[in-house]
Amino acid sequence: MKFNREFFHRFGIIFVLGILITALSVSTESFGTLSNLTNVARQVSINGILAVGVTFVLLTAGVDLSLGSVVALSGVVCATFAHPGQYPVLVPILLGIATGGLCGCFNGLLVTRGGVAPFIVTLGMMTVARGLALIFSDGRPVANMSPGLTNLAGDVAGVPIAVLCFALVALAASVFLKNFRLGRHIYAVGGNENAARVAGISVTRVKLFAYTLCGLLTGLAGVVLAARITTGQPNAGMAYELDAIAAVVIGGTSLAGGVGTILGTILGVLLIGVINNGLDLLMVSSYYQAVIKGLIIVGAVWLDRRQARS
Amino acid sequence: MLVAQGLSKKFGDLTVLKAVSVEFRPGEVHALMGENGAGKSTLMKLLAGLYQPDAGTITWRGHPVHWRSPLEALAQGIAMIHQELMPIPDLTVAENILLGREPTNAWGWLDQKLLQAEAVAWLKVLDCHLDPQTRMRDLTVAQTQVVEIAKALGRRADVILMDEPTAALSDHECTALFKAIRQLCQRGVAVVYTTHKMDEVFQLADRITVLRDGEWVTTQPASNFTPASLISHMVGRDLATVFPALTPASQEVVLEVQALTREPYFRKVSFQLHRGEVLGLAGLMGAGRTELVSALYGLLPATSGTITLKGQPVVLRNPADALAHGVGMVTEDRKGLGIIPALSVQQNLTLTALHRFTQAGVILGTQEKQVSQAEMTRFKIKARGLTQPIRELSGGNQQKVLLARMLLDAPEIVILDEPTRGIDIGAKSEIYALIGQLTAAGKAVLLVSSELPEVLALSHRILVLRQGDLALEIPASDATPEKVLSNAMPL
Numbered sequence: 076m077k078f079n080r081e082f083f084h085r086f087g088i089i090f091v092l093g094i095l096i097t098a099l100s101v102s103t104e105s106f107g108t109l110s111n112l113t114n115v116a117r118q119v120s121i122n123g124i125l126a127v128g129v130t131f132v133l134l135t136a137g138v139d140l141s142l143g144s145v146v147a148l149s150g151v152v153c154a155t156f157a158h159p160g161q162y163p164v165l166v167p168i169l170l171g172i173a174t175g176g177l178c179g180c181f182n183g184l185l186v187t188r189g190g191v192a193p194f195i196v197t198l199g200m201m202t203v204a205r206g207l208a209l210i211f212s213d214g215r216p217v218a219n220m221s222p223g224l225t226n227l228a229g230d231v232a233g234v235p236i237a238v239l240c241f242a243l244v245a246l247a248a249s250v251f252l253k254n255f256r257l258g259r260h261i262y263a264v265g266g267n268e269n270a271a272r273v274a275g276i277s278v279t280r281v282k283l284f285a286y287t288l289c290g291l292l293t294g295l296a297g298v299v300l301a302a303r304i305t306t307g308q309p310n311a312g313m314a315y316e317l318d319a320i321a322a323v324v325i326g327g328t329s330l331a332g333g334v335g336t337i338l339g340t341i342l343g344v345l346l347i348g349v350i351n352n353g354l355d356l357l358m359v360s361s362y363y364q365a366v367i368k369g370l371i372i373v374g375a376v377w378l379d380r381r382q383a384r385s
Numbered sequence: 386m387l388v389a390q391g392l393s394k395k396f397g398d399l400t401v402l403k404a405v406s407v408e409f410r411p412g413e414v415h416a417l418m419g420e421n422g423a424g425k426s427t428l429m430k431l432l433a434g435l436y437q438p439d440a441g442t443i444t445w446r447g448h449p450v451h452w453r454s455p456l457e458a459l460a461q462g463i464a465m466i467h468q469e470l471m472p473i474p475d476l477t478v479a480e481n482i483l484l485g486r487e488p489t490n491a492w493g494w495l496d497q498k499l500l501q502a503e504a505v506a507w508l509k510v511l512d513c514h515l516d517p518q519t520r521m522r523d524l525t526v527a528q529t530q531v532v533e534i535a536k537a538l539g540r541r542a543d544v545i546l547m548d549e550p551t552a553a554l555s556d557h558e559c560t561a562l563f564k565a566i567r568q569l570c571q572r573g574v575a576v577v578y579t580t581h582k583m584d585e586v587f588q589l590a591d592r593i594t595v596l597r598d599g600e601w602v603t604t605q606p607a608s609n610f611t612p613a614s615l616i617s618h619m620v621g622r623d624l625a626t627v628f629p630a631l632t633p634a635s636q637e638v639v640l641e642v643q644a645l646t647r648e649p650y651f652r653k654v655s656f657q658l659h660r661g662e663v664l665g666l667a668g669l670m671g672a673g674r675t676e677l678v679s680a681l682y683g684l685l686p687a688t689s690g691t692i693t694l695k696g697q698p699v700v701l702r703n704p705a706d707a708l709a710h711g712v713g714m715v716t717e718d719r720k721g722l723g724i725i726p727a728l729s730v731q732q733n734l735t736l737t738a739l740h741r742f743t744q745a746g747v748i749l750g751t752q753e754k755q756v757s758q759a760e761m762t763r764f765k766i767k768a769r770g771l772t773q774p775i776r777e778l779s780g781g782n783q784q785k786v787l788l789a790r791m792l793l794d795a796p797e798i799v800i801l802d803e804p805t806r807g808i809d810i811g812a813k814s815e816i817y818a819l820i821g822q823l824t825a826a827g828k829a830v831l832l833v834s835s836e837l838p839e840v841l842a843l844s845h846r847i848l849v850l851r852q853g854d855l856a857l858e859i860p861a862s863d864a865t866p867e868k869v870l871s872n873a874m875p876l
Binding site: 254255256257259260262263266267269270271272273274275276277329333334 | 723724736794
């Protein structure tokens with residue numbers, strides 16, 4: 076086994092995660108219980124879906140800051156078409172996902188055809204999507220959702236549906252990046268965009284795909300969230316992009332693009348989830364929680380940069 | 386005043402400078418001459434502290450010195466002006482000249498008046514009357530050069546090293562620069578200078594040192610040379626490297642280019658390329674060779690003129706277009722436009738031809754691996770394995786991966802831009818042999834190289850570009866280094 080960057084990132088995190096889980100199991104009575112672990116899984120699933128989506132964008136050396144706002148917009152759109160007896164349950168679900176996809180597609184078009192920096196484009200989308208969510212809902216939570224949709228917050232054979240969604244999305248994404256030509260092209264574009272173009276790859280198409288896919292998954296996360304809180308909340312999803320990007324970077328994906336795996340992202344998501352849950356169980360005040368989480372994010376990115384330099 | 390003694394420098398396995406000794410005197414313009422890759426820039430960078438020598442000493446005012454950084458050299462009065470200038474575009478002329486040592490008053494406030502006055506004073510030394518308030522981005526290249534020189538003067542530099550300062554200048558701008566350089570000499574500054582323009586050397590230089598393949602050839606007063614004798618010193622090497630025998634080319638035209646133009650790089654270039662032929666493209670740096678072949682690969686599309694492939698006129702908007710039409714290319718910029726550093730040897734190798742091992746979007750893993758393994762053996766690529774990241778390979782092996790990548794897509798027309806730059810002799814010979822195999826297999830090769838012996842020995846025909854114009858087209862059998870070089874030199 077080589078002690079290279081991948082090793083450090085992937086197995087370093089497993090190690091840290093292992094210590095955390097052991098420490099929490101010993102120091103608290105409730106952490107190791109099945110109900111708490113199920114709870115952790117449920118809590119991380121939305122961030123997990125977002126993180127998988129944004130992994131694609133980060134791999135192309137881009138970024139998406141609009142995740143949280145698009146979650147809210149998709150949730151509101153979904154809830155608006157989900158009143159009882161209105162449409163079949165699939166309609167609001169697909170509309171919510173499509174809303175996210177549309178936002179992502181816009182991001183991608185502006186980044187590729189418009190040549191605007193991803194940071195700026197998605198910063199703009201962050202405000203626009205939040206504004207649209209407020210306009211669409213008149214600033215109020217959209218309630219009265221059909222049971223067909225809110226049932227999505229439930230379980231199948233003891234496993235929360237949200238967790239199933241996350242697992243399926245992560246599995247598909249992992250297989251895609253490893254085994255599909257377009258997946259390989261994503262790594263190539265992120266690793267050296269100009270060289271990828273010279274090698275005959277359409278950089279525009281690859282990036283457009285990454286942003287659109289990220290948008291679709293954000294839409295899915297919005298639908299899952301709306302189902303859980305049984306309303307379309309225009310103010311939902313605040314700062315969700317930060318947790319998602321943090322998880323991806325902790326998982327070893329380089330902000331410079333071209334390096335990273337879905338497995339790493341899953342581990343990053345779990346790490347953040349366990350830290351959140353552990354701090355709750357240890358009854359750390361939420362003020363301190365924010366500080367600790369922030370330090371972990373910065374620490375992870377610092378490690379990433381240090382690795383990139385060496 | 387500044388003496389280099391037995392300076393050597395290696396990059397990896399590649400020796401770029403071998404025991405070179407030169408002495409530089411105050412008030413003298415000393416020209417370093419040689420072909421691309423002769424070691425001129427490396428020598429300058431050693432003197433300026435950008436590189437550290439592997440062997441040999443630098444003596445400055447009678448004391449041996451070991452500069453660890455350009456800053457240390459600068460503090461001692463040695464400044465280098467780089468080929469690519471590095472001004473801060475949004476600062477003014479004055480702010481750039483006094484960058485890092487801005488005059489301040491007792492409170493630490495910037496003294497604008499003194500700043501302007503000092504800048505004006507240094508510019509005046511060079512007989513230049515630029516407004517010090519102008520932003521750097523609004524200057525011409527020549528003006529930028531002058532500001533860089535003023536900056537060096539302001540730091541009290543006694544030696545100024547200039548790496549091809551006139552490469553991007555018009556004649557008029559050159560005249561201004563030469564005037565400035567003569568001013569410098571009158572003040573007792575030693576100027577070390579490289580250029581590819583023959584007339585310039587004889588106008589400007591007091592003494593000339595010729596380097597060839599990293600080795601010192603001669604140092605003599607400029608008046609001892611004629612342009613012809615200088616060129617023969619520069620190119621006169623033995624052609625000991627093994628070049629493959631040429632197989633005769635067919636008469637079938639696979640590529641025809643007519644009046645291809647993209648200002649300011651090249652204009653009205655027309656030629657034909659035949660099946661089984663190697664067409665060599667010679668010229669100096671900045672003559673537009675890379676830009677011309679980039680246009681044929683869709684990287685930098687031409688603005689007018691036509692490209693005809695096997696009788697069909699085509700428009701090549703991007704490399705994907707070119708590849709679809711059977712045109713492949715390996716660029717001169719291996720790092721920037723070639724390898725994907727983080728990906729493995731295999732992933733780099735199959736990148737262009739990946740569609741050949743893909744079904745419904747899914748990569749056929751076993752097939753990809755088998756093909757990569759075969760290519761690795763065929764090209765004698767030295768790597769720990771297919772999964773080793775390509776960035777860990779030597780330049781020659783990276784180049785072989787890139788050649789394999791391009792050929793795997795089975796192009797009929799192969800463009801090679803400086804395929805042997807910066808790689809060792811062994812890998813070079815292998816690439817030469819490969820070019821022979823390609824033409825024997827009926828492919829057409831367009832070869833750009835700054836190494837004259839290489840172009841002369843490998844090509845059937847030779848085109849010489851001079852400042853974007855086609856200056857000469859001759860069969861390689863009639864071509865001599867002197868003929869090619871004299872046609873490549875700007876008029």
